[in-house]
Amino acid sequence: MDVQKRYFSRELLIWYRANRRDLPWRRHSNPYYTWVSEIMLQQTRVETVKPYFERFISKFPTVEALADAPEEEVLKAWEGLGYYSRARNLQTAAKEVKTQYGGQVPDDKAKVSALKGIGPYTSGAIMSIAFNRPEPAVDGNVMRVLSRYFRLHDDIAKPATRAHMEHLAQELIPEGCASDFNQALMELGALVCTPKSPACLLCPVMEHCAGRLAGEELVLPVKTKAKPPKPELRYAALIEGTGEHAGKVLVRQRPATGLLAKMWELPHLLVPKQAGLFGMNEAEAMDVLRGGLLAEGIDAVPTARWVDAEHTFSHIHWQMRVFRCELRELMELKDKERTVYQWTGLEEMEHLAFPNLFLRMLKDYFQ
DNA sequence: AAGCCGGGGCT
DNA sequence: AGCCCAGGCTT
Missing domain, CATH: 1.10.340.30 (Hypothetical protein; domain 2)
Structure with missing residues (x-):
């Protein structure tokens, strides 16, 4: 050697x-x-x-x-x-x-x-x-x-x-x-x-x-760059409970495979990119969200924008707009369409795992 | 070989 | 705000 x-x-x-x-x-x-x-x-x-x-x-x-x-x-x-x-x-x-x-x-x-x-x-x-x-x-x-x-x-x-x-x-x-x-x-x-x-x-x-x-310490190591993450616009719902669920928020569990598998999150939907929806106005956006929630058996009316949040994964960039929503009616939510929903307050959160994006939003909401 | 999987630090 | 960092699994 x-x-x-x-x-x-x-x-x-x-x-x-x-x-x-x-x-x-x-x-x-x-x-x-x-x-x-x-x-x-x-x-x-x-x-x-x-x-x-x-x-x-x-x-x-x-x-x-x-x-x-x-x-x-x-x-x-x-x-x-x-x-x-x-x-x-x-x-x-x-x-x-x-x-x-x-x-x-x-x-x-x-x-x-x-x-x-x-x-x-x-x-x-x-x-x-x-x-x-x-x-x-x-x-x-x-x-x-x-x-x-x-x-x-x-x-x-x-x-x-x-x-x-x-x-x-x-x-x-x-x-x-x-x-x-x-x-x-x-x-x-x-x-x-x-x-x-x-x-x-x-x-x-x-x-x-x-x-x-050789004066090359800053150019080494040679490494090809990764592709930039794909942008995605998402509308999310902050649905506050009333009556026995007062002070709590509706959350759902993600599927067992794929991105953030089995983690909990606020209900949200991907806005289809076709129709130039990145420039959608507030009323249209709330309409789209209302329709998406309804399709999942959640009759809730978006009332106002709460916060915008961004989160970058290695291959996707989420741009998320969160709306406060008023609940009208909740169909049978447990296990509906294999999606598990739950009302959560700070106490319930102790047992549910959230990705940082939602963790921060919820802590912010509850404090 | 290329794409799918989170999150945070540095400038 | 934009750049960089990076193992293992799946396809």
Whole structure:
């Protein structure tokens, strides 16, 4: 192995051992903790994950506790984190680990990889961090670091590039130090070799960083851009209860698959784009909403605009206009057309999982 | 290979 | 306000 590689592995390990962050999932060595943290850390920052991880582990301290929990509780514990299929896959996998492996995460790459929600990165992370096995764990941080240090111009959005990086990353693991080294690589990407303004002067491997020496630290890694999200206009209804439902709001549960699966929301409809409806006036908009609600068995009259809200997913941009509505009549709502409706106040919300968009609107309404 | 899945931080 | 970040699954 050449000097540049040896130097990298040695210096990075030394740096990490002096600079590793004290994180909740690093306080004890427990494969279940490693697993939960790695799933939460997919697409999510450390600072965001910390409080979720603490709450999640106190609610579900073991694989078995997670396997045996009601699904709604798991989803509720994930509320606000996003990518909710992660939570459902994690529980599915926990049931598998409970029944097939006696509740112990197996020290076996093939078995770990076969679990729901665990792909090449996460299996590598679990095998290396929890069991100190010399497996690569190549995430976005690692690809950025390696692209820069070795001055690789391959597009990191391409699967073939990831395969190359995995080979390189495995080669770099110092004998017997897979756990620390893989964490060191990711730690460097998170703290020093950051996407926007890398702190090269603080970097333990700056001297042999080919990207930096070529003055290319800001153009690396090369990555094709994602398509912009598709805009969607939606009209939503804030239907306030009366009588026995006074002080509550009508909410519904989303279908079991697809976007925001099984999460709760305000009733709303997608405004068809054809008729140039983006420029619809208020009265027309309320008419459209009234018709949409009626079609679901809700006889409610929109009375006034309440708030506008925007929310961007990776591929869709929601522009939502919320109207206050007066309820005239409610048909049999429970399980109607397989859609579950419920009146909710702050108390009921404790048990229903909402995406952040609606969570914020409802908290705002109730406070 | 491309599209589907949330949410937040930085400038 | 607009840009960027990013694993795994499904098609």
